[in-house]
Amino acid sequence: MPSRSSLWNKDGSAKGDAPRWASLRANMREAFPTYYYTTGSDPFADMVGEAIGYLNKLKPVGTAESDPSSTPGYLIGDQIIGEPGNISSPDYSGVTGVKLGDEMLPVKDVLEQAAQLFIGMPAWNHPLVMPNVIPQANTAAIITAMMTNVFSPNIIEGEYAWDVERTEMETSAILADLIGWDPNVAGGLFTFGGSGCYFYGIKYALTNCLGDKSRCTGIRTDAKILMSQQGHYCKQNSSDWTGLGMNNYVEIDTDENNAMDMEHLTEVVTNLKEAKVPIAAIVCTMGTTDAFALDPIEEVRELVDRLYPLSEYPDGAGRPLIYADAVIGWSWLTFKGYDFDANTLGFADDVKQEIQANYNAISKMVHADAIGCDFHKTGWSTYNCSVVMVKKLNHFQELMSRPGSAYLQARTCYNPGLYTLEVSRTGAYSMAAWATLKFMGAEGFRSILGGILEIQHYFRDEAIAKETTAVCVNDSDHGFVTLFRVYKKGVDAVTQYQRELTDPAAKAELEANNKLQEDIADLLWQWYRFPQEKPGDDYAPYISYTSGFRPTDYEDENIEPGFIYAVKSYPMNVNVTYEVMDDLLRLVLQARDAIEAGTVPDARDDAGNCPVPYSKFKDIRPVECGSNATEEASATSDNLLSGIGRQSKKGLKRLKKRRRKK
Numbered sequence: 233m234p235s236r237s238s239l240w241n242k243d244g245s246a247k248g249d250a251p252r253w254a255s256l257r258a259n260m261r262e263a264f265p266t267y268y269y270t271t272g273s274d275p276f277a278d279m280v281g282e283a284i285g286y287l288n289k290l291k292p293v294g295t296a297e298s299d300p301s302s303t304p305g306y307l308i309g310d311q312i313i314g315e316p317g318n319i320s321s322p323d324y325s326g327v328t329g330v331k332l333g334d335e336m337l338p339v340k341d342v343l344e345q346a347a348q349l350f351i352g353m354p355a356w357n358h359p360l361v362m363p364n365v366i367p368q369a370n371t372a373a374i375i376t377a378m379m380t381n382v383f384s385p386n387i388i389e390g391e392y393a394w395d396v397e398r399t400e401m402e403t404s405a406i407l408a409d410l411i412g413w414d415p416n417v418a419g420g421l422f423t424f425g426g427s428g429c430y431f432y433g434i435k436y437a438l439t440n441c442l443g444d445k446s447r448c449t450g451i452r453t454d455a456k457i458l459m460s461q462q463g464h465y466c467k468q469n470s471s472d473w474t475g476l477g478m479n480n481y482v483e484i485d486t487d488e489n490n491a492m493d494m495e496h497l498t499e500v501v502t503n504l505k506e507a508k509v510p511i512a513a514i515v516c517t518m519g520t521t522d523a524f525a526l527d528p529i530e531e532v533r534e535l536v537d538r539l540y541p542l543s544e545y546p547d548g549a550g551r552p553l554i555y556a557d558a559v560i561g562w563s564w565l566t567f568k569g570y571d572f573d574a575n576t577l578g579f580a581d582d583v584k585q586e587i588q589a590n591y592n593a594i595s596k597m598v599h600a601d602a603i604g605c606d607f608h609k610t611g612w613s614t615y616n617c618s619v620v621m622v623k624k625l626n627h628f629q630e631l632m633s634r635p636g637s638a639y640l641q642a643r644t645c646y647n648p649g650l651y652t653l654e655v656s657r658t659g660a661y662s663m664a665a666w667a668t669l670k671f672m673g674a675e676g677f678r679s680i681l682g683g684i685l686e687i688q689h690y691f692r693d694e695a696i697a698k699e700t701t702a703v704c705v706n707d708s709d710h711g712f713v714t715l716f717r718v719y720k721k722g723v724d725a726v727t728q729y730q731r732e733l734t735d736p737a738a739k740a741e742l743e744a745n746n747k748l749q750e751d752i753a754d755l756l757w758q759w760y761r762f763p764q765e766k767p768g769d770d771y772a773p774y775i776s777y778t779s780g781f782r783p784t785d786y787e788d789e790n791i792e793p794g795f796i797y798a799v800k801s802y803p804m805n806v807n808v809t810y811e812v813m814d815d816l817l818r819l820v821l822q823a824r825d826a827i828e829a830g831t832v833p834d835a836r837d838d839a840g841n842c843p844v845p846y847s848k849f850k851d852i853r854p855v856e857c858g859s860n861a862t863e864e865a866s867a868t869s870d871n872l873l874s875g876i877g878r879q880s881k882k883g884l885k886r887l888k889k890r891r892r893k894k
């Protein structure tokens with residue numbers, strides 16, 4: 233047995249008589265980046281290069297640039313190219329039988345295996361992949377996030393992240409400035425997604441409302457949080473996981489623009505105040521996921537200031553906070569200062585007007601107390617990458633700080649770990665956002681956002697408008713999504729849709745045509761995964777559909793409304809061109825034709841192959857909460873509508889009254 237001090241040679245290799253653990257440890261060192269400068273070849277850089285090589289092999293070879301549908305919209309391996317290229321479904325077979333291997337595996341082998349796991353995954357940068365708000369990540373974000381993984385900055389405190397902390401601080405300052413807040417007062421914290429931001433917002437609001445002692449006693453008061461019925465479903469996660477309880481969120485009806493109905497909100501807030509029920513937060517959604525509905529946050533601020541004047545609530549305690557869920561909408565802020573008259577970026581007039589409208593609505597977020605922004609949505613950054621901004625950082629710190637721990641010393645001046653939900657926080661979040669802001673600048677954001685609207689206008693006003701069997705159903709939305717319905721050959725889509733929307737006698741037709749939209753989306757999904765089943769030698773797009781874009785608009789409110797289904801395209805991706813949108817419509821019509829001709833392949837039952845315990849989930853019933861929504865607020869469970877929400881009877885009456893007044 234060699235002495236403990238002499239297991240390794242000077243070059244790091246193990247001595248011949250060293251025990252096996254010591255020689256494995258010596259080999260292992262090669263699998264970590266070195267901490268010292270080397271002049272020779274850098275095994276880490278080589279390995280990264282190699283790994284990127286494996287990833288590149290997953291990219292389908294084709295002429296995508298000129299002809300996007302010549303390649304599939306998913307990652308594919310060399311080994312599959314040449315074969316029909318079915319991806320079928322994800323493969324989860326055997327996962328529960330996996331055990332820790334006995335021996336070490338060369339890193340190279342691990343990387344190769346890892347790369348295989350991407351096969352079949354949607355390629356978010358493929359032009360014909362547009363099912364949802366999932367943009368591809370930009371190179372600056374990807375590589376800087378990777379850089380953080382090399383050195384492990386932990387933005388829990390300055391001591392552990394050094395100047396990487398600047399990325400959180402500088403990003404917060406940039407956003408505060410765009411919002412119109414004082415960067416010397418405001419601050420931001422990176423966290424796990426838009427739902428994390430929401431969670432922070434609700435916790436902040438609850439503590440503000442119920443007092444910081446509520447952090448000791450727990451939430452013992454049924455404070456309410458209010459949001460429009462089209463607000464994101466993470467209202468459930470937040471009310472649930474904060475301990476507030478899902479019975480305590482109250483949904484407010486939406487108006488004809490899908491925005492929170494101020495009349496209804498005023499009624500609900502007034503009633504709650506009279507009943508002495510505290511309201512912790514009013515959530516304004518600044519851009520819903522599909523319809524891009526924007527709540528009237530300025531009016532919400534006026535309402536709060538009127539009913540809860542600062543004179544009566546001098547320290548703000550007990551007043552509702554306004555949280556803006558701007559994870560989709562925030563990046564329109566980059567139009568701050570754009571000279572719309574000079575319009576140096578050259579947007580078309582109609583697009584320019586929509587941009588201006590979006591910017592004007594979003595700029596009202598200055599009235600919020602806290603705002604959630606997703607860089608992994610409308611920031612083209614890596615997953616996940618979100619920041620919750622607070623207007624008064626010191627106020628947040630006062631309410632949320634903890635004494636800290638014995639094993640962490642506050643040796644530097646920045647210690648967010650004393651008031652964040654997380655303990656360790658990766659520097660990858662803030663680094664990727666910061667890098668994206670540097671890379672894009674205002675012009676980059678403006679071009680990419682305005683460009684989506686340009687392409688979407690082409691799709692709506694030219695491609696769809698020229699196709700008599702198709703109709704866009706969300707013409708008035710200024711967001712990223714186009715929802716459209718396709719009818720059988722010979723049907724005039726505009727007339728037919730109008731009938732389905734307004735005439736209860738057309739309900740059977742509505743339902744049949746809803747089925748058609750669903751069938752088209754299902755067939756495209758099947759063709760996408762089984763290209764050899766699709767006629768022609770091109771590939772299907774990956775899009776989606778909504779089964780609840782909006783209810784019908786029947787005059788007689790006693791007639792149960794129907795729901796409008798629509799095919800959905802969310803073209804976030806910078807590789808989308810006008811030609812791609814033409815292609816998309818052509819392929820959708822091809823699916824319609826196949827359905828009409830009855831030449832549809834057998835539907836496949838292939839949702840993946842989950843072993844127990846995963847497969848059992850489908851039998852598990854979610855908790856059912858008694859609805860504590862106000863009587864006139866709508867039911868909460870089944871109305872995750874993407875567009876105009878399911879209205880309560882009272883809400884429908886209000887809508888009709890306003891419409892008559894016009």
Ligand SMILES: *Cc1c(COP(=O)(O)O)cnc(C)c1O
Pocket residue numbers: 424425426427428464466517519520521557559560606616618
């Ligand atoms: C996506 C989304 C969320 C949730 O954000 P994640 O980043 O997915 O956690 C919340 N609100 C809105 C409006 C969203 O679109």
